Amino acid sequence: MSPTIINLAYLGASILFILGVRGLTHPRTAVRGNLLGATGMLVAVVATLLDAEVFGAGVAGLGVILAGLALGSAIGGTLALRIKMTAMPEMVAFLNAFGGAASAFVAGAVLTDLGGTGLVSGAGPAALQTHVLVATVVSGIIGSVTFWGSLVAFDKLRGMFLPDAPVTFAGQQAINVVLGLIAIGCGAVLVSYPEMTEAYFAVVVVGSVLGILLTIPIGGADMPVAIALLNAYSGLAAASTGFVLNNDLLVITGSLVGASGIILTQIMCRAMNRSLVNVLVGAIAAGDTKKIDADAVYAGRVKRTSAEEVAMLLETARRVVIVPGYGLAVSQAQHQVRELATVLEGRGVEVEYAIHPVAGRMPGHMNVLLAEADVEYDKLKEMDTVNPTFGQTDVTIVIGANDIVNPSARTDPSSPIAGMPILDVDKSTSVVIIKRSLSPGFAGIPNPLFAADNALMLFGDGKQAVLELTAALKDAGVG
Amino acid sequence: MDGFLPLLTIFMLAVFVGYEVITKVPPLLHTPLMSGSNAISGITIVGAMLSLTTSNRVAMTFAFVALVLATINVVGGFMVTNRMLSMFKKKRDDPQ
Numbered sequence: 001m002s003p004t005i006i007n008l009a010y011l012g013a014s015i016l017f018i019l020g021v022r023g024l025t026h027p028r029t030a031v032r033g034n035l036l037g038a039t040g041m042l043v044a045v046v047a048t049l050l051d052a053e054v055f056g057a058g059v060a061g062l063g064v065i066l067a068g069l070a071l072g073s074a075i076g077g078t079l080a081l082r083i084k085m086t087a088m089p090e091m092v093a094f095l096n097a098f099g100g101a102a103s104a105f106v107a108g109a110v111l112t113d114l115g116g117t118g119l120v121s122g123a124g125p126a127a128l129q130t131h132v133l134v135a136t137v138v139s140g141i142i143g144s145v146t147f148w149g150s151l152v153a154f155d156k157l158r159g160m161f162l163p164d165a166p167v168t169f170a171g172q173q174a175i176n177v178v179l180g181l182i183a184i185g186c187g188a189v190l191v192s193y194p195e196m197t198e199a200y201f202a203v204v205v206v207g208s209v210l211g212i213l214l215t216i217p218i219g220g221a222d223m224p225v226a227i228a229l230l231n232a233y234s235g236l237a238a239a240s241t242g243f244v245l246n247n248d249l250l251v252i253t254g255s256l257v258g259a260s261g262i263i264l265t266q267i268m269c270r271a272m273n274r275s276l277v278n279v280l281v282g283a284i285a286a287g288d289t290k291k292i293d294a295d296a297v298y299a300g301r302v303k304r305t306s307a308e309e310v311a312m313l314l315e316t317a318r319r320v321v322i323v324p325g326y327g328l329a330v331s332q333a334q335h336q337v338r339e340l341a342t343v344l345e346g347r348g349v350e351v352e353y354a355i356h357p358v359a360g361r362m363p364g365h366m367n368v369l370l371a372e373a374d375v376e377y378d379k380l381k382e383m384d385t386v387n388p389t390f391g392q393t394d395v396t397i398v399i400g401a402n403d404i405v406n407p408s409a410r411t412d413p414s415s416p417i418a419g420m421p422i423l424d425v426d427k428s429t430s431v432v433i434i435k436r437s438l439s440p441g442f443a444g445i446p447n448p449l450f451a452a453d454n455a456l457m458l459f460g461d462g463k464q465a466v467l468e469l470t471a472a473l474k475d476a477g478v479g
Numbered sequence: 480m481d482g483f484l485p486l487l488t489i490f491m492l493a494v495f496v497g498y499e500v501i502t503k504v505p506p507l508l509h510t511p512l513m514s515g516s517n518a519i520s521g522i523t524i525v526g527a528m529l530s531l532t533t534s535n536r537v538a539m540t541f542a543f544v545a546l547v548l549a550t551i552n553v554v555g556g557f558m559v560t561n562r563m564l565s566m567f568k569k570k571r572d573d574p575q
Contacts, residue, residue: 014493017519018496018500020515020519021497021500021501021504021512021515021516021519022500022503024504024508024511024512024515025500025503025504025505025508026505027507027508027564027567027569028569030508030511030564030567031561031564031565033515034511034515034557034560034561034564035561037515037518037519037557038518038557038561040519041518041519041521041522041524041553041557044522044524044525045524045525045528048525048528048529049528051529053529053532054528054529054531054532056532061531061532064531064539064543065528065531065546068527068531068543068546068547068550069546069550071547071550072546072547072548072549072550072551072553072554073550073554075547075551075555076550076551076552076553076554076555076556076558077554077555077558079551079555079559080554080555080556080557080558080559080562081558081562083559085563085566088510088514088559088563091514091555091559092510092513092514092517094555095514095517095518095521095551095552095555095556096517098521098548098549098551098552099517099520099521099523099548099549099552101544101545101548102521102523102524102527102544102545102546102548102549102552103523103526103545105527105541105542105544105545105548106523106526106527106530106541106542106545108538108541109527109530109533109538109539109541109542109545110530110538112533112535112537112538112541113530113533113535113538129482129483131482131483227513228513231513231516231517231520234517234520235516235520237520237523238520238521238522238523239490241523241526242486242490242526243483243486243490244526245526245529245530246482246486247525247526247529248486248489249522249525250522250523250525250526251486251489251490251493252489252490252493253493253519253520253522254520254522255490255491255493255494255497256493256496256497256500256501256516256519257497257516257517257519257520258494258497259493259494259497259498259501260497260501260512260513260516261513261516263498263501263502264509264512264513267506267509355506355507357506362509362510362513363506363509363510363512363513364506364507364508364509364510364511364512364513365510367506367507367508367509367510367567368510368511368563368566371563371566371567371568372566374566374568376568376569377507377567377568377569378569380507382505382506382507
């Protein structure tokens with residue numbers, strides 16, 4: 001097939017990707033948008049298969065390609081069908097890792113193939129112009145940082161080897177800067193002496209160490225930022241591989257994804273009122289903020305309640321808002337929460353869900369969990385929409401959330417979370433907090449909400465507590 | 480530097496298009512946006528296929544690994560996004 005037709009196919013694929021992402025701007029068009037994106041990918045893959053060089057690779061060459069596609073599809077498909085919705089952050093971290101690694105490997109392949117098939121415009125080593133070499137180095141660095149960074153994020157989310165808390169040590173930032181400089185230095189060597197392909201592997205090794213060191217100081221609750229940022233990296237890695245291969249499609253697509261990741265990173269940082277640098281160095285754990293004595297905040301003022309008592313409260317309520325947090329995902333209580341809401345709605349109560357932008361471990365995580373439990377999406381309210389309504393809310397039920405409902409963000413300028421936008425649950429008539437204990441959230445500070453006059457603590461596992469609450473409410477309804 | 484400037488032009492324009500389109504995605508769909516854009520970033524699959532045409536053994540191995548990883552990214556990403564998005568409903572299909 002002629003290069004013109006292939007390039008036109010690539011252009012078509014790029015347009016389909018853009019239309020696909022645009023489809024994601026509304027839940028009604030989102031499924032179709034995703035299918036458009038997938039169609040774009042299919043067009044790109046088929047066009048590449050028909051490329052004279054790929055097609056000319058012979059039966060053996062095509063066989064290898066088809067084998068790779070089949071193997072990857074089998075693994076990817078299995079993962080996609082098996083993964084639990086609560087584990088979606090891990091899934092995205094995993095996919096990010098693979099995307100980053102693939103870019104680093106492609107750049108490595110092109111470099112190793114020096115003077116090979118004339119993959120890069122015009123055959124031979126001379127074809128590796130300076131900008132191609134620079135792009136190769138960039139792919140190597142970003143690709144390896146993305147791969148290892150995502151694996152560390154994955155591990156932290158799973159809680160396998162690394163602690164959820166930030167891992168920091170003296171001189172960490174200095175070491176990172178030095179590693180970055182070494183990577184750039186090795187890259188400069190490669191650009192000056194393209195025949196020294198070893199320099200590329202040095203770049204990848206240093207990038208790998210850097211990826212690990214950059215991600216270990218990021219704490220669990222900051223994971224939404226880390227995942228969004230790694231998402232941006234995987235896009236930028238693909239774009240720089242596009243520069244290596246002189247391929248428009250990779251450049252366009254990579255920059256789309258890069259932009260998406262960067263926007264999400266910004267949104268997440270704003271939702272925590274912290275700068276990106278602050279998140280990346282894990283600064284919230286630094287002990288420079290004054291320690292607030294939890295006993296002084298809670299002493300004698302925390303009211304413990306029971307499922308029956310809350311059921312009585314709910315019986316007379318007309319509007320109830322449910323605030324989910326990471327604890328809901330941990331105890332997988334989304335279906336039980338939905339059941340409670342159904343019972344309440346059956347009694348004529350208006351039920352809505354208030355979703356904080358950084359609730360959970362990745363952007364939008366709570367929405368997916370509640371959608372899985374068949375909660376209609378028009379009941380999932382964003383922070384800015386729901387905040388003015390807390391004043392007219394009879395009962396707010398907070399499940400497994402802490403820092404995102406901590407009023408000291410509003411009231412105490414010396415608090416580590418001062419200025420962070422929060423859900424104003426304390427403004428509702430009553431607040432019921434379902435939580436295992438009074439232990440602090442990620443910010444490590446006590447929450448004055450728990451000791452507020454209108455607050456009731458329902459201690460226990462999220463799922464169990466909601467089940468008991470629903471049962472108590474049903475009993476009350478019958479009796 | 481032929482080839483570089485056109486690519487840079489395309490890169491910058493695509494960043495702007497991406498920014499404009501993606502800022503309109505509501506927080507409701509941020510997770511599918513991430514997994515979906517992730518799938519799209521598996522476009523490296525094209526690069527891997529092109530690189531596989533080499534006769535150099537080492538390069539071929541790299542390209543094959545890249546192909547498998549990128550395919551996992553593409554197929555896993557699109558499928559899991561589809562699974563998530565099909566759960567977002569406005570009205571219940573089968574009221575209890």
